[in-house]
Amino acid sequence: MRAESARQLRLLDLQAVDTRLGQIAHARRTLPQLAELADLEDKARLLDDQLVRSRTELGDVQREVAKAEADVQLVRDRAARDRARLDAGTGTAKDLQALQHELESLQRRQSELEDVELEVMERAEAAEHDVRELEAGRARLTERIDALVADRDAALSRLDAEAAEVAAPRETIVDEAGADLVALYEKIRTTSGTGAAPLRQRRCGGCQLELNPVDLQRIRGAEEDEVLRCEECRRILVRTPESGL
DSSP states (O other), rough: OOOOHHHHHHHHHHHHHHHHHHHHHHHTTHHHHHHHHHHHHHHHHHHHHHHHHHHHHHHHHHHHHHHHHHHHHHHHHHHHHHHHHHTTTOHHHHHHHHHHHHHHHHHHHHHHHHHHHHHHHHHHHHHHHHHHHHHHHHHHHHHHHHHHHHHHHHHHHHHHHHHHHHHTTTHHHHHHOOOHHHHHHHHHHHHHHHHHEEEEEETTTOOBBOOHHHHHHHHHHHHHTOOOTTTTTEEEEOOTTTOOO
């Protein structure tokens, strides 16, 4: 086999390498873990927003609880002092009667405040429950995301290792094919996806169209070192033992 023909055949090896590298790059971009991770990360952001709102609401309600408890305690303390004075029996009858009326008023006030306290405490309990549920959901989501990240990284590592193995002979192939031929190949590949195609059984391996008799006759008469192009797809057409010429 002449050197020029061997150089063109090396283009097919180069095309095989580049095709597989392209497939690996596509596989990296379309890993199923990537789509699921994007979906889960969106859900995590929404959940985090809900957590911020729920924790803020819980903090507000807890402050309401503290104020309600303080209000009740103030009334209790005041009632305890009045009860102590009344039990001591010090002061005029009018003063003691006023204390009795105040105690009755404080009891009503305490009852009202305790109702408020109970209502606020129920809201606080509900808010705490919401926060716990959201935190548990976020923990489960984080666990799933971490597992997916590990799966993604393992898959990317495998693909990167394969890409390195596939690409290892590329430089040697490029050197053997020659700079001029590779430059043409690369120019075609940027627009067509593939730069070279084998001619097998009178059919272009790039566009898969069968060559007409006129083109076949032209190829039969071409020099072995002539760089041929498919008239349809314009890829470099590499003659092989299976060309059917």
